[in-house]
Amino acid sequence: MTDPIELNRRRWDELVPIHAGSRFYDVEGFLAGACSLLPIELAELGDVRGKSLVHLQCHFGLDTLSWARRGARVTGVDFAPAAIAKAAELAEQAGLAARFVESEVTAAPDALGGETFDVVFTSWGVLGWLPDLDAWARAVAALLTPGGVFYLVESHPTMLLFDGSADGRRTWPYFRTAEPIEATVEGSYAAPDATLENRREAVWIFELGQVVTALIDAGLCLDFLHEHDGNCSAMIPSMTKHPDGLWRLPEGELGLPLSFSIRARRASNS
Ligand SMILES: C[S@@+](CC[C@H](N)C(=O)[O-])C[C@H]1O[C@@H](n2cnc3c(N)ncnc32)[C@H](O)[C@@H]1O
Structure with a gap:
């Protein structure tokens, strides 16, 4: 059996050119000046001007580069070589200073030579690929300046x-179970009709309590844990897109939390 991380890496590598050409990601709009970040993350993370920021699991870098446009000194990390190559190409095309590094997320502190950052950012579709949430949280803490x-x-x-x-x-x-759930997936959230060679993926369930506890155990102090009624993509067919870019269930339908956000800090004296 193929190692699940390798299985996923192959699939993500193949998805890069497909996603870069998708309407969902709208690379043309980004190059024309559009921001790929959603109002929720802009409001909740706040001003990044002059700050060093590392974006974990950055895919092909649109969000990383959008933070660069807002004044951050950015580094993007992803384990898919095609993602890193495309991100570097887009940085050049957009005339933005950015560094992109190929690394599995838990190895990022070593890949970045122990460098630390004012901000660690990661978003939408990142946790399900991680077999060890404690190792992930420790990597996050190691990447943060006090x-x-x-x-x-x-x-x-x-x-x-x-x-x-x-x-x-x-x-x-x-x-969560220790073993991932392996599934055959046609297309992707950004390109549902795409025909892929790498259709198998391995996903680990993440429980909300495990995510929060892993961050606390790694030494982080939580500012907030928010639960939201919208998601960045339409994962349930009855969802519709709202002006803030989030997709929501029809009004009156039994409410469900569709996303969550966490802001946390490494203590100044740690
Ligand atoms: C859903 S995408 C993140 C999407 C991002 N928010 C965006 O829209 O651009 C997930 C990313 O995680 C990366 N990834 C998955 N598992 C990883 C791992 N173990 N280490 C590093 N990157 C990983 C994939 O290559 C992919 O680029």
Whole structure:
């Protein structure tokens, strides 16, 4: 059996050119000046001008480069070589200073030579690929300067119970198992009709309590944990897009948390 991390890396590598050409990512709009970040993360993370920022699991760098446009000194990290190459190409095309480093996320502190940052940012679709949340949280803490800020916005594990079918069928358990769930997936959230060679993926369930506890155990102090009624993509067919860029269930439908966000800090004296 292929190592699950390698299985996922191959799939993400193949998705890079497909996503870079998708309407979902709208690279043309980005190059024309549009910001790929959503109002929620801009408001909750706040001003990054003059700060050093590392973006973990940066995909092909649109969000990383959007933070650069807002004045941060940015580094993007991803384990997919095609993502790193495309991100560097886009930085050049956009005339933005940025560094992109190929690394598995838990190895990022070593790959970056022990450098620390004012901000560690990571968003939307990152936690399900991680077999060890404690190792991930330790990497986040190791990348932060004392007093530095960590920000995560991610799909809510409750939303991930549903497989996206129109009848609201529930297919996934809530509680994490050591072994990943392996599945064959046609297309992707950004390119549902794409035909991929690498259709197998391995996903680990993440429980909300495990994510928060892993960060606390790694020494971070939480500013907030917010639960939201919207998500960055339409994972349930009845969802519609709102002016703030988030997709929500129709009004009156039984409410579910569709995403959550965490801001936390490394203590100044740690
Ligand atoms: C859903 S994307 C993140 C999306 C990002 N918010 C965006 O829209 O650009 C997930 C990213 O995580 C990366 N990734 C998955 N597992 C990883 C790992 N173990 N280490 C580093 N990167 C990983 C993938 O290559 C992919 O670029």
